[in-house]
Amino acid sequence: MSDAHAHNFDNDVYEPALEGTFNGKLAMWLFLCSEVMFFSGLMGAYMTLRIGHPENFVFGHDTLHGSIGLAAFNTALLISSSLTMALAVLAGQKKETSKQRMLLLATAAMGTLFLILKSVEYGTKIEHGLLPRHDLFFAFYWTLTAIHGIHILAGVIPIMGLWWFAKTKDVSGECEMIGLYWHFVDLVWIFLFPLLYLI
Amino acid sequence: MSDSHDGHAAEHVEHPPVPYFAIFGTLCVFTLITIGASFVELGKAGNVVLALAIAAFKASLVMLFFMHLKYEKRPIVLIALAPFILVAVLIMALFPDILNGQYHSDDHEFKEAPAAEPHEAK
Numbered sequence: 001m002s003d004a005h006a007h008n009f010d011n012d013v014y015e016p017a018l019e020g021t022f023n024g025k026l027a028m029w030l031f032l033c034s035e036v037m038f039f040s041g042l043m044g045a046y047m048t049l050r051i052g053h054p055e056n057f058v059f060g061h062d063t064l065h066g067s068i069g070l071a072a073f074n075t076a077l078l079i080s081s082s083l084t085m086a087l088a089v090l091a092g093q094k095k096e097t098s099k100q101r102m103l104l105l106a107t108a109a110m111g112t113l114f115l116i117l118k119s120v121e122y123g124t125k126i127e128h129g130l131l132p133r134h135d136l137f138f139a140f141y142w143t144l145t146a147i148h149g150i151h152i153l154a155g156v157i158p159i160m161g162l163w164w165f166a167k168t169k170d171v172s173g174e175c176e177m178i179g180l181y182w183h184f185v186d187l188v189w190i191f192l193f194p195l196l197y198l199i
Numbered sequence: 200m201s202d203s204h205d206g207h208a209a210e211h212v213e214h215p216p217v218p219y220f221a222i223f224g225t226l227c228v229f230t231l232i233t234i235g236a237s238f239v240e241l242g243k244a245g246n247v248v249l250a251l252a253i254a255a256f257k258a259s260l261v262m263l264f265f266m267h268l269k270y271e272k273r274p275i276v277l278i279a280l281a282p283f284i285l286v287a288v289l290i291m292a293l294f295p296d297i298l299n300g301q302y303h304s305d306d307h308e309f310k311e312a313p314a315a316e317p318h319e320a321k
Contacts, residue, residue, distance in 0.1 A: 018274055029278050036282035037289075044293055051297050068234065075230055083223040086265045090217075183265045190257045194250035198237040 028177045032184050039188055042147070043195065046140045053136060060137025063130065064197045070121055071197045074114050075189065081110035082186040085159075089179040092172035100175065104163040107182065111156040118149055144192055151185045214270035222264045229253050 018026050050057050064071070088103035125131070125138075132139040158178050165171050233253040241249060263269040268276055 018272070020272060021275060026275070026278075029275060033278065033282040037285060040282075040286040040289060044289055047290075048293050048297055065237065068237075072230070072234055076227065079223065079226045079230065082226075082261065082265050083219060086217070086219050090219075180266055183261055186265075187258050187261050190261065191251075191254050194233060194237075194254050198233060199247045199250045 022173055024173060024177050025180070028180050032180065035184060035188075039147075039191075042140075042144060043191065046144070046195065049136055049140075056136040060130075060135060060141060061199070064141070068197055070117055071193060074117055075193050077110045077114050077117075078186045078189050081107045081114075082183050084110070085179045085182045089172075089176050092166070092170075092175040095170070095172075097166055100172075101163050101166050104159055104166065104175070108156050108159045108163065111152050111159065111182075115149060115152055115156070118145065141196055144196065148185070148188055148192060151188065155182050155185050214267075217264055217267070217270070219264070222260055226257055226260060229257050 016026075017023055084103045084106045088100050088107060091097075091100035091103060125141075130138050130141075132142045155178070159182065162171050162175050162178060166175070233250055236249050236253075237246060240246075262279065266279075268279055271279075
């Protein structure tokens with residue numbers, strides 16, 4: 001992909017849309033803009049219905065706030081994985097390939113552990129019959145956390161791809177793009193954690 | 200590949216080293232603060248406002264430093280900020296519904312209408 005771009009650059013076939021920024025990164029920012037609107041639509045619905053029907057949210061809040069340990073650990077995991085991802089991008093730009101690959105692996109591992117712990121949490125919810133139909137709160141809990149979980153999975157897979165391809169190729173540009181996405185997924189959790197577990 | 204990537208790698212050397220570990224530490228500290236604060240009774244609105252203010256602060260740290268917005272060129276910054284203006288519009292558009300009580304719990308018609316008398320009331 002990038003090879004063709006570099007070769008065509010001289011023929012003016014490939015032109016960066018934004019001076020000094022490669023198109024992939026610009027495209028990722030635009031995609032993340034649409035993601036912001038996607039999540040804020042759901043969070044806006046949550047906010048409106050929670051203010052309108054507070055009684056439907058009391059039980060759910062008490063349940064989740066009462067057992068906050070796992071979610072707090074998951075929050076720490078995502079923040080840590082954001083750090084390793086940022087360091088992986090930096091290592092990639094400095095051409096420190098083995099360091100970059102190690103950090104990518106650590107990021108993917110923490111993302112996977114997040115998903116495993118989320119499944120454990122889902123298991124206890126199912127055990128107690130706290131399914132989406134239980135009440136309005138759990139309808140939002142499942143929707144928001146499941147969509148976020150799919151985003152985590154959709155991040156772990158390309159990060160593993162980067163880890164694999166970094167062995168033979170320079171993937172610093174791709175690494176920066178996926179890094180932006182990964183930080184965004186962390187950012188969504190920064191809002192979901194207080195909205196669902198704390199308040 | 201190497202040509203274009205060298206180009207953008209060189210461009211990134213320009214900005215000063217990003218304090219990744221300090222930002223990570225700050226994010227961890229504020230996570231602990233927000234968890235701790237959720238167990239302190241600050242009034243109904245107080246807890247919500249504090250939790251969301253801390254979340255917004257943490258989110259801006261992630262965007263500025265981890266996502267490098269602090270060091271990006273202006274067009275990227277403007278693109279990144281655009282959806283937040285739209286989010287503000289979205290939330291303001293929701294306010295009338297929240298304030299005039301259309302979805303309020305006292306409005307039993309809203310809650311019971313689908314089950315009891317689907318369309319006859321209208």
